[in-house]
Amino acid sequence: MVETLIALLFAHTVADFVLQPNWMVTRKRHPGVLLLHGSLVLLTAQITTGQFAALPLLTLALLHLMIDSVKTYGGFTGLTGFLIDQATHLVVLAGVALWSPSLWDTGLWTARLPDPMGAALPHLFTVGAGAILAIRAGGFAIQLLMQGHALSDKPEDNGLPGGGATIGHLERALIFLLVLAGQIAGIGFLVAAKSILRFGTISGDRKATEYVIIGTLFSFGWALLIALGTQSLLATLPPLEITAQWP
Structure with a gap:
């Protein structure tokens, strides 16, 4: 069952955070745009599981549309709405995996891909x-959080366009990689480096300092939790024996 859940989770992250650009989010009240997103949810689930005529996947897409409709037309646009929306999607993914745990085992990839490639695919998923949730989803979550702490002149306003968002993506990517590599201590050096580099731009401005601290702590905490969750999920999979397959 865990492989099915992982395949569905990867499909969800791709559909929600990679294949859903800003124009789609802003126009989601239009039924056509909402249906397009639902179609992408179904397509990504079909591709990752290798199942193209499975009723559980169609049900998954319909439930995804229902959840998004409630969020969109209900006006739940803040961080709380975002977190509840994603948590509800995760519950649906788990429910579908429990309903049809053999989706992965009977799918195209299990039958067609020889080991070690077939065995490695759930690990890659x-x-x-985890990377998409840590980097992309984390960026959206921080943006929603910081809407409640808006400054008239943000610290990055005089810097590169989009520079702050890019820094956030990079720092969460580094934290994610450090945790998976077993080098959690390296996060401390990352915190110190960012503090030193930011000191000159916010020194003496209490509002800007607090703005940066809130965003940084949330960004680091988000990436750390996602990375630890990814580690835990990887631990539920059978270990790869690539060396045994390729002497």
């Missing part, structure tokens, strides 16, 4: 889903 897990890392991919």
